[in-house]
Amino acid sequence: MPTPTRNAPLTPVILSGGSGSRLWPLSREHYPKQFQCLNRDDVSLLQETVLRLHGETGSAPPLVICNAAHRFLVAEQLQQIGCTPQRILLEPCARNTAPAVALAALQAAPEALLLVMPADHAIDDLDAFRAAVESGSVLAEAGRLVTFGITPERAHTGYGYIRRGEALGEGGYRVDAFVEKPDAERARSYLESGDYLWNSGIFLFRAERFLAELERLAPAMLTACRAALAAGREDLDFLRVDAEAFAACPSDSIDYAVMEHTREAAVVPMAPGWSDIGAWDAVHELQSRDAPDGNAVHGDVLLHATRNSLVHSHSRLVATVGVDDLVVVETEDAVLVADRHATQDIKRIVERLNQAGRSESRALPQVYRPWGHYRTLALTEGFQVKEIVVNPGQQLSLQMHHHRAEHWVVVQGTAKVTQSQGHGDTEQLSSFLLCEDESTYIPQGTLHRLENPGVIPLRLIEVQTGSYLGEDDIVRFDDAYGRS
Template sequence: MNIHPVILCGGSGTRLWPMSRGGYPKQYLRLTGENSLVQQTALRLRGIKNIAAPIVVTNNEQRFLVAEQFRQVDIAAASIILEPVSRNTAPAIAVAALAAMRGSADALLLVLPSDHVITGEAAFVEAVEAAARIAQDDYLVTFGIAPTEPHTGYGYIRAGAQLEGDSHAFVVDAFVEKPDETTAQRFLGEGGYFWNSGMFMLQASTFMEELRRFEPEIAAQAELALNGAQLDNDFTRLDAKAFAACPNISIDHAVMEKTKRAAVIATANLGWNDIGSWTALADIAEHDAQGNSLLGDVLTEAMSNSYVRAEHRLVAAIGLDNVVIVETADAVLVAHRDQAQDVRKIVAQLNATGRQESVTHRRVARPWGSYEGIDSGDRFQVKRIVVRPGAQLSLQMHHHRAEHWVVVKGTALVTNGGNEIILTENQSTYIPLGITHRLKNPGKIPLELIEVQSGAYLGEDDIVRFEDTYGRTEKA
């Protein structure tokens, strides 16, 4: 029996701001190694027997991020399902279950958040294979993490009777909301409690049976959404009206807290962390003799117990203890480690004032590559544009701006009005206002160029598209 991984790739990107943002949340960041968190999630599956290609559930805005990051590690998804609106985990898992059952009526689902760290990969594989055996007996299995401290940021699972034949598997007695410090201490002392990891092993048919029992509207609307879905290149676009009609509810509240079939498998040595804050990330990072984790171009003097991360420039820090400092191209966070979780309050302020630093980085990913703002002023802005080999931008025009392009690396095939020209390094062209144009990289290496825009309005929404490889109608 094949195990069908379901990788959940939503998220708003508030807890690890300024690196994680609404348009580029933490699962796409390289926070703990050379691969992003979603890449680590997909690569972690390789050691599991009878594993199928993953089903990925994400949203429209992040579809090309997922596809590109999977391409980078040479993993092909079985499907990338696009949610038209966010509806929590129960509807997302329902759609994935129905999709898996189209290929196999007895499909097993391994449901995985895409933004967790697991360092004990051998222990993970062992736990997955044990959970699969339990799930085949019609149990809905959640993975419990043995607590190492009285953590108040996690929900807990209270284990009940042990399942016959497996010393690490138990009937779920109760799901417990995030406790206060005193209650968490009691849980740790009593034993029999596990952190709720948000990972599940489910027989798809069993899950749908229980979902129809407890939340029939979700089951019905999810089925309508999948039946009405449209294929768009590598993506499955769910029917928007049907999916929006799904109640916004988690799998825990929809099914796991109500069913009599819930089981928990106690895992050990997973090295699991959901990286819910900069403090959590600092806790798993390597430390020097002073207790500091220093990443990037960092100089310190009389520093201790601190996490300092420089992404773009030198960061110097003096005489501080127990702080988090994170530098990006357009924002710097400085926080006491004990209050790092309050970064979401800063994000709320940014959102309330309409600032873009909560949504996008200075470097913005696009399906064809990326662009990065370098400078701007009255009636002009300068961008660095990178186009992947073989990729091209849409055939487009602008009502309010003209553009100058200067190639600094690679080869550009430029459509400029009725002409097509090849530009190589140090060559340039001028695109007058209102002229139809397109940029393509016909070469084998990334194309890099500097774009100078000038005009009365320079917003990204001043684009009229005539043709587009990626099916976009509004955004660059």
């Protein structure tokens, strides 16, 4: 990145509130696409977004806004890449992008330049991206509300467009209009005109300038966000905004609430190899494809007479024979087969799963918790078998169950088990260690806690028996993560 000429610090604002419906079955409500490695094998989309400016001269630590249910996933993924954020703000409910950015702007220094980035986009040419940000910084410091338009590569009907107007200098233009997703004929005319850009959903402006325009254009939204922050509370390393005040906030995007109505909107064109990864056909375009058949594969896959398809295997062999233009995605609990050109409609399947109350829309078989994760290996009436992994130095809550007993067998590492002994006035807690191949039994109604005191992950097999095995049969008495 060139030496910055800006005077104010550049603060990345990471919007990580996605619900995960369009890339089902890999992406789920509790583990949406920003936490997945879809563009690179070594980092998730959220981590990629943070690393675009991480450690760059003139760039401050990021502000991250996320769903409260994802807070520990966000914190863990930031820790994995060595990033300490300014703040992780927790939204109690979804209110679209404008309120989320308002929360960040109220938290930031008034003069800070806020670079607003969705956490689930891919950008491959960092030099082109950073050069565009530098150009936009000059316009933002002058009071403009800057958005970044992607130079279109084809007549795409899945993106909104921006029509650029007169040149403003620094490679930027006045915004003439924001245009909704067009039909194919109109998209072709946009491409031929040369005056239209894809709307990237990335923005840059001074915090105080955005708040001033929000107060002018959507005062009720700003009032609700101020109230939600004022009544918010610290929760470990997070700031949890007030649920009641935030729920009263109007729901709207930055585009609709501010950018389409302000007189100070500017657009900076860029071509950084951008994708919003909005559906599986975008993943097919993004991932390297084998020549000459145009396929993109992941995992244990065998193809024969297969062309222009994406085949993604998570847990077992997937083979295709004699097919064209398909998306095949396999996870442990679901298989998707779709026409590659109809993947925008996958959300209809998710809607039907939600209507039926099925768990496949919400969580993967591997469920993440602040202490680690667990995976259900077998479940039937009367018993359940789980693999539990506890990260080094972490512990589960001190808890008990009304309807089930548990048997733990250590497979790897060392477990510290705390368990109540005796009854009534004589009941007391005692602790002991279990090593590999050792086991213990936790009777129904017994107070207990599991902890990993070692330096390697603790893996154990848990066998549950009882009349009810749901996750809501947990009574917490003490919890390091504020869940009791």
